[in-house]
Amino acid sequence: MEFKPQLDTNMTWLYLTLAIGGEFIGTTTLKLSDGFTKLTPSVISIASYIFSFYFLSITLRKMSMGIAYAIWSAIGIIMVSGFGYIFYQEKL
Secondary structure: OOOOOOOOHHHHHHHHHHHHHHHHHHHHHHHOOOOOHHHHHHHHHHHHHHHHHHHHHOOOOOOOHHHHHHHHHHHHHHHHHHHHHOOOOOOO
């Protein structure tokens, strides 16, 4: 028996928000992993990307792929760029 959660509009947005959060954590810890040479940040990064793609895939059951991906990537870019600018003094 396959598990298929029923989605309403609020849950769809919640799942997309979780996917964005996972992508943000995955990307920021990817930098800390130093090319996957540091175990803890590497494991967190990989787990976060799995988490992110899982929730993005659930989002796609109710939201069009183009819209979901545009929101997911745009908000991720803004968050990661802002984080890098503030905490790593990276130029924008």
